[in-house]
Amino acid sequence: MAKMKLYYSPSSPYARKVRVLAMETGLDKKIEMVNVALTPVAPNADVDKHNPIGKIPALSVKGMDLFDSPVICEYLDSQHKGRKLFPRKGRSRWLALRQQAMGDGLLDAALLARYEGALRPEEKRWSEWSQGQIKKMNGVLDQLEAEAKSLKGKLTIGTISVACALGYLDLRFADMGWRDKRPKLAKWFAQTSKLPSIKATVPPAA
Amino acid sequence: MAKMKLYYSPSSPYARKVRVLAMETGLDKKIEMVNVALTPVAPNADVDKHNPIGKIPALSVKGMDLFDSPVICEYLDSQHKGRKLFPRKGRSRWLALRQQAMGDGLLDAALLARYEGALRPEEKRWSEWSQGQIKKMNGVLDQLEAEAKSLKGKLTIGTISVACALGYLDLRFADMGWRDKRPKLAKWFAQTSKLPSIKATVPPAA
Numbered sequence: 001m002a003k004m005k006l007y008y009s010p011s012s013p014y015a016r017k018v019r020v021l022a023m024e025t026g027l028d029k030k031i032e033m034v035n036v037a038l039t040p041v042a043p044n045a046d047v048d049k050h051n052p053i054g055k056i057p058a059l060s061v062k063g064m065d066l067f068d069s070p071v072i073c074e075y076l077d078s079q080h081k082g083r084k085l086f087p088r089k090g091r092s093r094w095l096a097l098r099q100q101a102m103g104d105g106l107l108d109a110a111l112l113a114r115y116e117g118a119l120r121p122e123e124k125r126w127s128e129w130s131q132g133q134i135k136k137m138n139g140v141l142d143q144l145e146a147e148a149k150s151l152k153g154k155l156t157i158g159t160i161s162v163a164c165a166l167g168y169l170d171l172r173f174a175d176m177g178w179r180d181k182r183p184k185l186a187k188w189f190a191q192t193s194k195l196p197s198i199k200a201t202v203p204p205a206a
Numbered sequence: 207m208a209k210m211k212l213y214y215s216p217s218s219p220y221a222r223k224v225r226v227l228a229m230e231t232g233l234d235k236k237i238e239m240v241n242v243a244l245t246p247v248a249p250n251a252d253v254d255k256h257n258p259i260g261k262i263p264a265l266s267v268k269g270m271d272l273f274d275s276p277v278i279c280e281y282l283d284s285q286h287k288g289r290k291l292f293p294r295k296g297r298s299r300w301l302a303l304r305q306q307a308m309g310d311g312l313l314d315a316a317l318l319a320r321y322e323g324a325l326r327p328e329e330k331r332w333s334e335w336s337q338g339q340i341k342k343m344n345g346v347l348d349q350l351e352a353e354a355k356s357l358k359g360k361l362t363i364g365t366i367s368v369a370c371a372l373g374y375l376d377l378r379f380a381d382m383g384w385r386d387k388r389p390k391l392a393k394w395f396a397q398t399s400k401l402p403s404i405k406a407t408v409p410p411a412a
Contacts, residue, residue, distance in 0.1 A: 040338045052345035053311035064300065068311065070276065071303045078295065089284070094270065097277045105259035105274065124332045129321075132246045139258035 005032045005060040006072075007047050011203040013107050013168035014069040015057040020160050021073050023197035025080040031059075039119060070100060073157055085157050095150060099158025102140050103165040109136035110165070114172050134176075137169075141178050141185065148184035155195070163192050171203045211238045211266040212278075213253050217409040219313050219374035220275040221263040226366050227279050229403035231286040237265075245325060276306060279363055291363050301356060305364025308346050309371040315342035316371070320378050340382075343375075347384050347391065354390035361401070369398050370407075377409045 006022075008015035022028040036056060038044040043054045050065040051058035059066045059075070066072050077086045087093040113133040116125055144151070144162060151159050166189045169178050179186035192198055212228075214221035228234040242262060244250040249260045257264035257273040265272045265281070272278050283292045293299040319339040322331055350357070350368060357365050372395045375384050385392035398404055 041334045043338070043341065048345060052308065052349035053315065053342050054345060055311070064297075064304070066300060066304055068307050071300070071307050074303070075300055091270075094272060094277070094281055097280070098270075098272055101274050101277050102258065105261070109259065120332055120335065124330045126326055126330045128247045129326065132249070135249065136259050139254060139260060143258035 003032060003062075004030060005034055005050075007034045007036050007050060007056050007058040007060070009036055009038075009056060011171065012056050013164045013203070014055075014104070016164045016167065016201045016203070017069045017103075017157075017160055018057045018059070018072050018076070019201045020155075020164065020197045021076055021085055021157065023200065024085060024155060024160075025076065025082055027076055027080055040115060041119065070104070070157075073160075077157070083154070085155060085160065087156065092156075096156040096158035099151070099156070100161040102144060103158070103161025103163075106137055106140040106162075106165040107168060109133040109140075110168055110173060113137070137173075137176075140165075141182060145182040145185045148188055151185075151188050151192075155192075155197075159192065163189065163198055167193075167198075167203060171205070209238060209268075210236060211240055211256075213240045213242050213256060213262050213264040213266070215242055215244075215262060217377065218262050219370045219409070220261075220310070222370040222373065222407045222409070223275050223309075223363075223366055224263045224265070224278050224282070225407045226361075226370065226403045227282055227291055227363065229406060230291060230361060230366075231282065231288055233282055233286055246321060247325065276310070276363075279366075283363070289360070291361060291366065293362065298362075302362040302364035305357070305362070306367040308350060309364070309367030309369075312343055312346040312368075312371040313374060315339040315346075316374055316379060319343070343379075343382075343384075346371075347388060351388040351391045354394055357391075357394050357398075361398075361403075365398065369395065369404055373399075373404075373409060377411070 006018060008019065022031055036044045036047055038047060047056060047058055048054050050060050051067040053067065055068065057069055057072055059072045066075055074086050077084055087096050113130050116130045151162060169176060212224060214225065228237055242250045242253055244253060253262060253264055254260045256266050256271040259273065263275055263278055265278045272281050280292050283290055293302050319336050322336045357368060375382060
């Protein structure tokens with residue numbers, strides 16, 4: 001396998017998915033990490049070269065640039081011989097991909113709420129927009145609480161995504177109190193947070 | 207296979223991906239279509255029940271609700287015996303998933319630019335945000351022009367995604383002139399637009 005380069009930032013929750021999966025599969029030693037800074041209004045020329053959408057994570061493999069995080073994660077999962085984090089088929093695959101979609105969907109809403117409340121000039125903020133995104137975040141959190149049982153067991157791309165999303169809430173939305181009234185999800189996350197790959201990738205406090 | 211319900215709107219480009227794939231695989235007859243209206247600030251309670259993120263498309267199958275469009279499309283592709291639109295493995299799979307990520311990434315940026323310019327109250331619009339999204343859109347379009355050769359051949363989830371994204375630009379960003387200086391992409395789209403599944407799902411003019 002050619003040497004791979006991962007464009008990431010230590011605080012990006014989508015890039016964290018890739019870093020966790022790489023550690024879980026032993027691929028982390030084969031990936032050169034390139035730490036970059038960017039926002040939707042301050043792009044990074046180096047990232048743009050490898051991902052025309054200008055987002056991280058982007059993975060450069062010989063002759064091919066891959067994005068976004070679900071594609072990079074599935075590609076990496078095809079490059080090792082150990083236990084697969086993308087179940088190959090059947091109900092377990094749809095369960096994991098659905099969980100990934102919930103984690104990523106929670107993040108998409110959280111990032112938009114964050115940009116609205118921290119990046120955008122104050123006089124241009126629209127509270128209905130933020131409220132709409134926070135409603136989505138709470139919708140996913142409630143659903144995850146209702147399905148907490150399905151999160152148990154060894155890590156998959158689904159549970160990695162959920163853990164990275166919850167970690168981002170602790171970084172940027174600590175005031176939200178997402179654990180309140182969601183004891184099962186909180187308990188699962190507390191246990192999952194002890195895993196070495198999750199511990200090693202906790203985003204640095206701002 | 208249990209009867210399936212697809213929550214969609216005729217103008218949603220992400221839902222169009224699912225509708226095209228369903229027609230290409232003969233699954234369209236097995237799917238009940240539920241036409242819904244929603245925006246990020248005006249959610250739809252029926253959709254929320256099937257997708258906690260409150261977006262379309264959402265697919266309800268017996269005992270399971272699936273989202274987002276990549277997950278629904280891959281699930282449907284597993285439910286028929288014909289030619290697969292998700293190549294199973296190897297380079298052709300990564301190529302198709304990367305194209306899907308480009309199409310979806312182009313759409314994500316286009317939708318955010320659209321919400322900024324049409325949904326948000328005028329005095330709260332932020333031109334740097336719109337410009338940032340339009341830069342992403344142009345980045346993807348330029349990359350697709352550079353890779354236009356790889357779009358040729360029978361439809362895959364990759365080229366379906368690109369076609370649905372370009373169709374959305376014609377609906378909402380006609381003034382952008384995306385075909386200018388991108389003759390190969392324009393030619394590919396003109397040819398692809400003649401396919402029955404693409405023709406049958408053209409979004410209605412606003």
